[in-house]
Amino acid sequence: MKKLEYLTLKEECFNLKNEKMVFGEGNLNAKIVLVGEAPGAKEIEKGKPFVGQAGKYLDEFINILEIKREDIYITNTVKIRPYKFNEKTGRKVNRPPKKEEINEFKPILLKEIELIHPDIVVSLGNYSLKTISGKKNHAIGQVHGSPIKLANCILFPLYHPAAVIYNRNLKDTYYQDLQKLKAVLLQFTE
Ligand code: URA
Secondary structure (H helix, E strand, O other), X not given: OHHHHHHHHHHHHHOOOOOOOXXXXXXXXXXXXXXXXXXXXXXXXXXXXXXXXXXXXXXHHHHHHOOOHHHEEEEEOOOOOOEEEOOOOOOEEEOOOOHHHHHHXXXXXXXXXXXXXXXXXXXXXXXXXXXXXXXXXXXXXXXXXXXXXXXXXXXXXXXXXXXXXXXXXXXXXXXXXXXXXXXXXXXHHO
């Protein structure tokens, strides 16, 4: 039954635009939903979220939390790859998603979360945080690592793992936040 609703929602999403997309996937009964920003080139190629370089962050994340990939559901705020052309090379490079792109996919993301009905939604970075909390003034730098109570679940904001790659100073904070998340998860599995 849930599978059918999932497939219907996926179709609704794919009908939004005539562009390649990556829809969420994983355990439809997951207690944890992970929400990233948007797929990159590798994700579009494979049709799966968080593969390639981003998949490595995810594996590390999963190891630290001592959970299994098959136990979680993974998705993105925006389902298309936001890109621009590099002026020098003429090649496609990733760019942050635009407001219109976020707003276009927001209803799909919210329905996805409603369908899975997890205990905890982990947002990775600013875009998923603001989209899910609905609060424009929420900034990841201020709320990371602190659970936010929403109507039907807990939102746990984390920095996007890619941010940690670009800013090594965030590494310790990121690991501390993951330990806090681990403690929150334990409350739901005990
Ligand atoms: N980064 C994201 O936020 N999502 C992906 O699917 C890949 C990289």
